[in-house]
Amino acid sequence: xxxxxxxxxxxxxxxxxxxxxxxxxxxxxxxxxxxxxxxxxxxxxxxxxxxxxxxxxxxxxxxxxxxxxxxxxxxxxxxxxxxxxxxxxxxxxxxxxxxxxxxxxxxxxxxxxxxxxxxxxxxxxxxxxxxxxxxxxxxxxxxxxxxxxxxxxxxxxxxxxxxxxxxxxxxxxxxxxxxxxxxxxxxxxxxxxxxxxxxxxxxxxxxxxxxxxxxxxxxxxxxxxxxxxxxxxxxxxxxxxxxxxxxxxxxxx
Numbered sequence: 746x747x748x749x750x751x752x753x754x755x756x757x758x759x760x761x762x763x764x765x766x767x768x769x770x771x772x773x774x775x776x777x778x779x780x781x782x783x784x785x786x787x788x789x790x791x792x793x794x795x796x797x798x799x800x801x802x803x804x805x806x807x808x809x810x811x812x813x814x815x816x817x818x819x820x821x822x823x824x825x826x827x828x829x830x831x832x833x834x835x836x837x838x839x840x841x842x843x844x845x846x847x848x849x850x851x852x853x854x855x856x857x858x859x860x861x862x863x864x865x866x867x868x869x870x871x872x873x874x875x876x877x878x879x880x881x882x883x884x885x886x887x888x889x890x891x892x893x894x895x896x897x898x899x900x901x902x903x904x905x906x907x908x909x910x911x912x913x914x915x916x917x918x919x920x921x922x923x924x925x926x927x928x929x930x931x932x933x934x935x936x937x938x939x940x941x942x943x944x945x946x947x948x949x950x951x952x953x954x955x956x957x958x959x960x961x962x963x964x965x966x967x968x969x970x971x972x973x974x975x976x977x978x979x980x981x982x983x984x985x986x987x988x989x990x991x992x993x994x995x996x997x998x
Contacts, residue, residue, distance in 0.1 A: 757906060760905040760906040763905055767858050776855060779844040780843050781840055781843035781844075788859040793839075793844070796839050798835055798836040799836075803815055805817055807821040807825070809830070809833055827973070828967065828982060829980050833985045833988035834867050835986070835988075841987055844859075845860070856898075857897075858902055864956075876910060877915065879969075880900040881965060881966070882896075882913070882917055883918060897913055912947055915947040916955070918941055919941065939968075940968055941969050941971075943975070943976035945976040951978060952982070953982070955969050955983040958985060959985055959986065959987045959989060960987075
């Protein structure tokens with residue numbers, strides 16, 4: 746096991762090549778920690794890693810929301826989501842929140858590699874049987890403005906490390922939606938309803954893992970899962986790097 750307590754297995758050849766490329770770039774252009782501490786030489790330093798607050802261990806087995814028992818929460822009992830299970834690695838706060846802001850808004854794309862690493866071990870411990878990984882897609886306008894999809898920067902190295910098929914086109918956003926900051930749970934659900942489309946030729950009969958950076962209410966993940974389910978996905982899982990704690994000033998799209 747590594748320091749985070751995750752099981753470790755040999756990395757795939759393609760993932761090792763991927764790592765070598767980033768290490769070479771770090772040697773040519775020494776990075777600064779994206780957690781906001783200002784330390785030189787690491788994209789995500791050990792000091793910022795030490796501040797991370799893992800989600801759990803007791804969560805709803807379906808939506809992954811922290812709670813005092815391991816039973817399915819009332820919300821999931823009353824309205825079962827389209828996905829089988831959703832998990833998040835850590836709380837969306839402190840240096841991790843700062844790093845995700847760097848990744849999303851400051852074009853610090855190398856953080857995608859650094860922040861995907863804990864998810865690789867986390868996913869292995871979940872023992873989910875998945876054969877396709879898809880990132881939550883951005884709308885065309887936002888993708889054009891940003892130039893990249895931060896969820897894809899997390900998803901691709903996970904797929905390489907776990908030797909799982911990856912597709913950035915299996916799930917598409919067909920409706921641009923406004924920011925969800927400040928919206929209620931119901932407003933978020935209405936906002937993303939019908940926003941996604943999944944390609945039946947790619948997802949039918951497959952066990953699909955959705956990857957995103959942050960989840961708050963799970964509305965975006967649920968809308969993605971609904972599109973995948975309607976297109977014939979056999980089983981749907983979701984994994985996010987962080988979870989915004991409801992009632993705090995954390996925000997998510």
